[in-house]
Amino acid sequence: MQMRFDGRLGFPGGFVDLEEGLEAGLNRELEEEMGLDVRICGITEEDWAATEVHDEQNFVSHFYIKKITLDQIRQIETAATTAKDHGLESLGLVRVPVYTLPRDKAGGLPAFLSNTFIGTAREELLMGLEQEGILSHAEIQKALKASGARRQ
Ligand SMILES: O=c1[nH]cnc2c1ncn2[C@@H]1O[C@H](COP(=O)(O)OP(=O)(O)O)[C@@H](O)[C@H]1O
Structure with missing residues (x-):
């Protein structure tokens, strides 16, 4: 997970532009927030796990799960501190x-x-x-x- 800018814990992700598509938008956010190399561990449709409609806030969220190796986790943790949004949207990854x-x-x-x-x-x-x-x-x-x- 990650420590967000607002001091709450959450998952890396964010709002997706209508024209870019769900997985492409998610991969863009993952790259911005944690420097994910999407060529190695990109998210695909097959990783979809759940969808939830938030009526009051007027949005739909999609949750994806991807199993990765310990080596990949280490690579992601190392790259995360140099990500574009590190120190801004994301204050760090948390196991x-x-x-x-x-x-x-x-x-x-x-x-x-x-x-x-x-x-x-x-x-x-x-x-x-x-x-x-x-x-x-x-x-x-x-x-x-x-x-x-x-x-x-
Ligand atoms: O990890 C998450 N799980 C479920 N909902 C989340 C998560 N992260 C953000 N959200 C929801 O998505 C919406 C937008 O979140 P966020 O605060 O990151 O966007 P914003 O900075 O553009 O306002 C909020 O309603 C928040 O509750």
């Missing part, structure tokens, strides 16, 4: 702790979830973790309970 610290049962993912997220980003994170089999539904519920946050 998500997907464990709970046994010490206090609230460190790790529960503590991470108690941060402030933009829009439905927390929901999207949890959906992605479950959909990709990284955490079970029960593990997510447990982390949410320990975090004091409620699933929307």
Whole structure:
């Protein structure tokens, strides 16, 4: 995820121009915000995961999930600090702790979830973790309970 300019956590992305198309617009935003080399890890239609209509705010959001290797993650993290929007729209990439610290049962993912997220980003994170089999539904519920946050 990334720390946004407004101090909230969210996913890299942004508004897409009608004429450019969804994946092209997303890849443009990923390049601007985190310096993603779209020739190596570009997003395609096959990575689509969910769509949500936001009636009150008058927009539709699309969420994509792409599995990449640890090497690719490292490359992206290294490039991110030289991206066009680094220090402006994006204040840095953030890895998500997907464990709970046994010490206090609230460190790790529960503590991470108690941060402030933009829009439905927390929901999207949890959906992605479950959909990709990284955490079970029960593990997510447990982390949410320990975090004091409620699933929307
Ligand atoms: O990661 C995300 N998940 C879900 N919704 C998001 C995410 N990032 C931004 N949004 C939503 O998209 C809309 C525009 O967000 P943002 O504040 O980034 O654009 P802006 O800077 O052009 O106003 C907001 O309504 C926000 O709630």
